[in-house]
Amino acid sequence: MTIRLRVIALLLLLAPTGALAETSYVRAGKLVDTVQGKVLNDQLIRIVDGRVTAVEPYKNAPADGMVTDWSRYTVLPGLMDMHTHLADFGQTNNFAEPLLHSVAETALLSSKNARDTLRAGFTTVRDVGVFRAFGDVALRDAIDKEIVEGPRMTVAGAYITVPGGGGEVTGFAPDVQVPEDMRRGVARNPDEVREKARYIFQHGADFLKLIATGAVLAQGTEPGALEMSEAEIRAAVEEAARNGGYATAHAHGAEGIKTAIRAGVRSIEHASLIDDEGIALAKQKGVWLVMDVYNGDYIEEMGTKEGWPADILRKNRETTDEQRVGFRKAVAAGAKIAFGTDSGVYPHGLNARQFAYMVANGMTPMQAIQSATIESARLIRKEKDVGAITPGRFADMIAVEGDPIANIRLLEKVQHVIKGGELVR
Missing domain, CATH: 3.20.20.140 (Metal-dependent hydrolases)
Structure with a gap:
């Protein structure tokens, strides 16, 4: 192996694993916080390698990942x-x-x-x-x-x-x-x-x-x-x-x-x-x-x-x-x-x-x-992984039109589904 190839290989080994992480976002018009039992307005959900890493009020479109725009929907955990x-x-x-x-x-x-x-x-x-x-x-x-x-x-x-x-x-x-x-x-x-x-x-x-x-x-x-x-x-x-x-x-x-x-x-x-x-x-x-x-x-x-x-x-x-x-x-x-x-x-x-x-x-x-x-x-003892859209849990979420708190039957017509950060429908 040449010196150049050895250097490249060493750099790859020393590179932080986060450099290969896949980052994406979901913008939620309304977000149902199932832990606190309340609804939040206009939130940005950051997803890295299939898990939620941050949830915060939407300000500007991020530049480091694709944004799924669900601003017209109410977003809930899967x-x-x-x-x-x-x-x-x-x-x-x-x-x-x-x-x-x-x-x-x-x-x-x-x-x-x-x-x-x-x-x-x-x-x-x-x-x-x-x-x-x-x-x-x-x-x-x-x-x-x-x-x-x-x-x-x-x-x-x-x-x-x-x-x-x-x-x-x-x-x-x-x-x-x-x-x-x-x-x-x-x-x-x-x-x-x-x-x-x-x-x-x-x-x-x-x-x-x-x-x-x-x-x-x-x-x-x-x-x-x-x-x-x-x-x-x-x-x-x-x-x-x-x-x-x-x-x-x-x-x-x-x-x-x-x-x-x-x-x-x-x-x-x-x-x-x-x-x-x-x-x-x-x-x-x-x-x-x-x-x-x-x-x-x-x-x-x-x-x-x-x-x-x-x-x-x-x-x-x-x-x-x-x-x-x-x-x-x-x-x-x-x-x-x-x-x-x-x-x-x-x-x-x-x-x-x-x-x-x-x-x-x-x-x-x-x-x-x-x-x-x-x-x-x-x-099922999985509260660290599922059940809410909070940092650390899997990015499992759904989008529905309207307000399911006002009309629970809206959950019978789910428009979009994400599982582990991947769009299902």
């Missing part, structure tokens, strides 16, 4: 949904629908689900279970490698459920053999729960999803019925902690909700029949409630139209109004509530329809937005 099912087929009038599709077909559909969700403004989701184990892990990893377009994901890997419980595929002839990859989390006692939980974490899950009670959408189970014991739930919680994760519990019934909270879960999914004691216990323990208060209307409308089984429609009617009563009480009590919709029961990409239901049932528009941003980020 939205977050804590109860999705991207890596699976949606609900139909056939209980055995999961058995009708190959692994490959499911994977291809999950890619579309991810894309639809991201383009609707949801840049981070928690996927809370798949019938074919670890399809969500593969989808998460494909998104992280930029093979597939989609939101940031944390995933459960598989349901932990009792045999024949709310996390099983049901509704077929008794001699039909369900594929083993649909039963990875089936457990009969605390020891089996620990074994299954360990296996799920070993195969890439971020947290555990426990089916603590029966389900609205599973034949042969009742939402109010407790299916996992406190000892079984606690075994999962302990194993999750050993693996650096946590457990969340699908729980409709009041006793199931309280049992799961006492056993140490981090959040309760659905909470349809929660009572006053359960709300107080959730608040005392700092447990998040993830209540899909939009979903019941979709099930009633489409289920009736498409001829979904009468058993599903009955259970949906018995839980929908009660869930909204519980939601209103939880909001009034100051319990932690994260945004979660059960997407996959309804078509992916319609997640924002739930905001209007949350506002109609006691939340202010700002509280509803915070539930889908900073509160959700806290639930």
